[in-house]
Amino acid sequence: MADPLDIVWSRPLPENASPSTVTVSQDAAGRWFVSLLCDDRIEQTPAVHAAIGIDAGLNSLLTLSTGEKVVNPKYERADRQALARAQRAMARKERGSANRAKARLKVARIHARITDRRRDLLHKLTTRLVRENQTIVIEDLTVRNMVTNHSLARAISDAAWRQLRTMLEYKAEWHGRNLVVVDRWFPSSKLCSTCGALAERMPLSVRSWMCRCGTTHDRDVNAARNILAEGLSVTACGGGVRPQRESSRSGQPTVKQENPRATKGIPVLQGGEDVKSATTQQ
Numbered sequence: 001m002a003d004p005l006d007i008v009w010s011r012p013l014p015e016n017a018s019p020s021t022v023t024v025s026q027d028a029a030g031r032w033f034v035s036l037l038c039d040d041r042i043e044q045t046p047a048v049h050a051a052i053g054i055d056a057g058l059n060s061l062l063t064l065s066t067g068e069k070v071v072n073p074k075y076e077r078a079d080r081q082a083l084a085r086a087q088r089a090m091a092r093k094e095r096g097s098a099n100r101a102k103a104r105l106k107v108a109r110i111h112a113r114i115t116d117r118r119r120d121l122l123h124k125l126t127t128r129l130v131r132e133n134q135t136i137v138i139e140d141l142t143v144r145n146m147v148t149n150h151s152l153a154r155a156i157s158d159a160a161w162r163q164l165r166t167m168l169e170y171k172a173e174w175h176g177r178n179l180v181v182v183d184r185w186f187p188s189s190k191l192c193s194t195c196g197a198l199a200e201r202m203p204l205s206v207r208s209w210m211c212r213c214g215t216t217h218d219r220d221v222n223a224a225r226n227i228l229a230e231g232l233s234v235t236a237c238g239g240g241v242r243p244q245r246e247s248s249r250s251g252q253p254t255v256k257q258e259n260p261r262a263t264k265g266i267p268v269l270q271g272g273e274d275v276k277s278a279t280t281q282q
């Protein structure tokens with residue numbers, strides 16, 4: 001035990017830093033972590049004017065209003081399958097047995113690998129998004145999550161989304177960017193981002209559709225554009241970082257004037273029936 005441990009640094013320590021707090025922890029996969037709390041100066045990011053909307057998905061991890069899709073990495077499918085297999089194997093072992101403990105460690109290790117890789121990807125992504133954009137608009141998915149299924153894919157994707165949001169929140173704060181969170185009560189998938197018309201039905205299987213105005217939409221890109229428009233209209237009239245939930249649920253057209261595109265679809269929202277079907281069908 002006298003030998004020094006092999007240490008994998010997650011990042012270099014800031015220069016001249018003397019850590020004020022050192023935390024030692026061990027995760028479920030049996031790995032030890034040493035966290036060093038240091039004061040550091042945040043590098044100033046040059047001001048930019050770009051704004052971006054982000055749609056969360058299952059097929060693509062994220063879709064941006066620019067049309068860019070961030071797909072789930074290829075290794076993730078294999079990782080998920082391995083995780084599901086390990087979980088089944090663990091379930092077959094007798095409770096309290098040594099084999100069960102061994103199986104649990106295996107599950108924890110695969111889980112740790114998935115979350116590590118995911119965190120790494122999300123860090124790179126959020127750093128880029130914050131560097132390139134002054135305003136970033138995301139959806140508040142809390143409502144949607146209550147009505148969806150509980151598959152493993154869903155659970156991992158939800159966890160990723162929460163993590164993404166947290167990272168965006170503090171990185172936006174660090175770099176003086178605006179993070180706008182819009183709620184999910186407006187039909188981001190069914191609204192044409194070009195003309196504002198509202199499509200009747202939009203089952204999840206529909207990946208692209210053509211509006212009466214002649215525009216062909218990729219479902220997720222269209223949703224991301226609507227999210228951006230909604231976020232910009234909210235900041236234009238209130239300047240608040242977090243829009244009032246009531247504003248879009250009741251569909252008050254008065255606050256939407258900044259964005260004529262989004263306004264057209266809004267009156268349709270006033271019927272309670274439409275609001276309900278919009279959220280369940282997305």
Ligand SMILES: [Zn+2]
Pocket residue numbers: 192193194195196197211212213214215
């Ligand atoms: Zn249209």
